[in-house]
Amino acid sequence: MNFEFILVTPNFAPHIALVQLNRPKELNALNLQLMLELKSALKSLDEDEMVRCIVITGNQQAFAAGADIKQMESKTAIDLLKIDQFETWDQIRKTKKPVIAAVSGFALGGGCELAMTCDMIVASESAKFGQPEIKIGIMPGAGGTQRLTRAVGKALAMEMVLTGKFISAAEALKAGLINRVVPEEIYLDEAIKLANEVCAMSPIATQLAKESVNKAFETGLQEGLFFERKNFYMTFASEDQKEGMSAFVEKRKPAFKGH
């Protein structure tokens, strides 16, 4: 997979694909092409049977400092409507396999929103999260007011969105925005380690479980419980369910095959 603004390694580790945002001079500002490339890469990786988990990262200085302000500066509302970039973001959210963000440095605006679109976030101690759109006369547009509020609650979300203040990785961990914080030298290793843990599970159960957890953010409790139940039944249609349960009974490690 050859792209201009991202680097994709489908077999970075067994069953783990790595996608690296690669506009280092612009702090990985997310221009439209980069987002289209990301969408296309995630779609291919989602279809690749060898891949069970995807890690998205940037570099030590920046995960991504937001959407590309220089590209947006002269746009009108109608331009944005026609470009319809959120269709791209929606596709990223629909990735079936678990996606982990490995964040170091700036995760701002669209960068923070991209990390929040992933299923889990591993951060380095230098990570800074923020929705600073308000400082340039706009507001978050790719989920910042919704996902951030659901993750950290109204008080902190309101403060971040209305003042543009950044929070540190330690604050983000305390607020429930991210999964773990580790020293900068090992944040990617730690994300791969987490991906490895996920990869050891049945890929079918993993996908169904991810879909069910995400449903909790989209529906009321009754509907969510009903959805969960159907997916739970569905796991019993897999050979991996038989393998997982017989391995438990036979006191051995299961070998999940993804069917």
Ligand code: HXC
């Ligand atoms: C375009 C950007 C950029 C961005 C940084 N750069 N962020 N270019 N869009 N979002 C560029 C700078 O112009 C500069 O290029 C280079 O990257 C290095 O940035 P500096 O500002 O010189 O670095 P520093 O002083 O360390 O400050 C880092 C920073 C600051 C605090 C992250 O760059 C910053 O505030 N960036 C903007 C953050 C932001 O507002 N994000 C939200 C964007 S709106 P040159 O060529 O000058 O050297 C958004 C809406 C999403 O995300 C809606 C959904 C699509």
